[in-house]
Amino acid sequence: MKAMVLEKVSSVAERPLKLVDLPTPVAGRGQILVRVSACGVCHTELDEIEGRIPPSRFPMILGHEIVGRVESLGPGAGRFREGDRVGIAWINWACGKCLFCLKGQENLCETATWTGKDVYGGYAEYTVVAEDFAYPIPEGFTDLKAAPLLCAGVIGYRALRLSGMEDGKVLGLYGFGASAHIVIQVAKYEYPDGRVFVFTRPNQREHQDLARELGADWIGATGDTPPEKLNCAIDFTPVGEPVREALRNLQKGGRVVVNAIRKTTPIPELDYTEHLWYEKEVKSVANVTRRDAQEFLPLAAEIPIVAESQEFGLEEANEALVLLKEGKIRGAAVMSMTR
Numbered sequence: 402m403k404a405m406v407l408e409k410v411s412s413v414a415e416r417p418l419k420l421v422d423l424p425t426p427v428a429g430r431g432q433i434l435v436r437v438s439a440c441g442v443c444h445t446e447l448d449e450i451e452g453r454i455p456p457s458r459f460p461m462i463l464g465h466e467i468v469g470r471v472e473s474l475g476p477g478a479g480r481f482r483e484g485d486r487v488g489i490a491w492i493n494w495a496c497g498k499c500l501f502c503l504k505g506q507e508n509l510c511e512t513a514t515w516t517g518k519d520v521y522g523g524y525a526e527y528t529v530v531a532e533d534f535a536y537p538i539p540e541g542f543t544d545l546k547a548a549p550l551l552c553a554g555v556i557g558y559r560a561l562r563l564s565g566m567e568d569g570k571v572l573g574l575y576g577f578g579a580s581a582h583i584v585i586q587v588a589k590y591e592y593p594d595g596r597v598f599v600f601t602r603p604n605q606r607e608h609q610d611l612a613r614e615l616g617a618d619w620i621g622a623t624g625d626t627p628p629e630k631l632n633c634a635i636d637f638t639p640v641g642e643p644v645r646e647a648l649r650n651l652q653k654g655g656r657v658v659v660n661a662i663r664k665t666t667p668i669p670e671l672d673y674t675e676h677l678w679y680e681k682e683v684k685s686v687a688n689v690t691r692r693d694a695q696e697f698l699p700l701a702a703e704i705p706i707v708a709e710s711q712e713f714g715l716e717e718a719n720e721a722l723v724l725l726k727e728g729k730i731r732g733a734a735v736m737s738m739t740r
């Protein structure tokens with residue numbers, strides 16, 4: 402099979418992924434072999450390539466927003482049939498026995514493995530996964546439109562739940578890329594009387610235009626003071642400053658959820674009175690559980706979520722990653738294996 406592999410920690414600008422031919426994997430016990438049709442390109446891949454959260458071994462096939470069809474079943478696998486359309490997300494496996502797993506927090510499992518970091522992911526024509534960690538994709542989404550739902554969508558949904566957003570309240574979104582443009586659609590659907598304020602980099606006109614089209618109630622730049630305090634906020638940016646900004650603009654008792662696996666710059670020093678007093682909270686979101694995906698995918702079909710996507714071929718993975726790093730993707734970047 403064709404695959405784009407990462408051989409070592411590198412700079413994204415060097416276009417480090419190499420196209421190689423590898424043996425097609427074989428589904429083991431309880432696993433399914435999936436013929437990949439689309440794979441989203443996520444910010445986490447930038448963190449993996451640049452070493453902020455490096456793969457656990459090299460070479461590695463990145464990619465954890467996978468949509469494809471079941472090609473064959475391993476011994477003992479029976480949840481799906483050959484030809485079924487399935488999705489694979491960041492969580493590839495969890496032990497099911499540790500204290501976190503037993504409490505439904507398999508996103509915090511001590512021995513979990515992550516797709517495209519510990520095991521081969523979706524920047525390839527085929528991949529294998531335990532059948533319990535694959536999800537049916539609702540009809541109504543094309544493969545390309547479904548792919549960004551598997552990470553940008555699922556983790557955005559988790560972040561929105563953790564934010565404590567309620568109807569009639571104000572939600573702030575810092576950064577408006579793949580995840581935020583899905584979250585705004587969920588928020589508008591679930592909280593019809595809530596308002597969503599969007600903050601982008603000052604020069605991101607495309608992102609601001611998309612936010613306007615999707616119903617943002619106010620749009621500004623990070624650093625701006627919105628017309629009203631935020632009851633809750635989600636930070637999707639790769640840098641530290643917006644966390645402090647969100648805390649500055651937060652209403653008493655509010656919460657800022659940081660939806661990032663790593664930051665490229667530190668969170669600047671906080672002033673206790675200005676940023677934290679009055680019971681303000683900061684909480685990170687780490688990984689996803691199967692339940693997040695099982696709840697979110699049907700909801701996405703019910704809304705229905707319209708994911709903006711920019712399409713690339715497998716061989717164009719490096720170009721997609723460079724554009725993502727520059728903040729130049731409108732919505733989500735997705736690779737089509739048939740392109």
Ligand SMILES: [Zn+2]
Pocket residue numbers: 443444445465491552553
């Ligand atoms: Zn991701």
Ligand SMILES: [Zn+2]
Pocket residue numbers: 495496497498499500501502503507510511512513
């Ligand atoms: Zn566990």
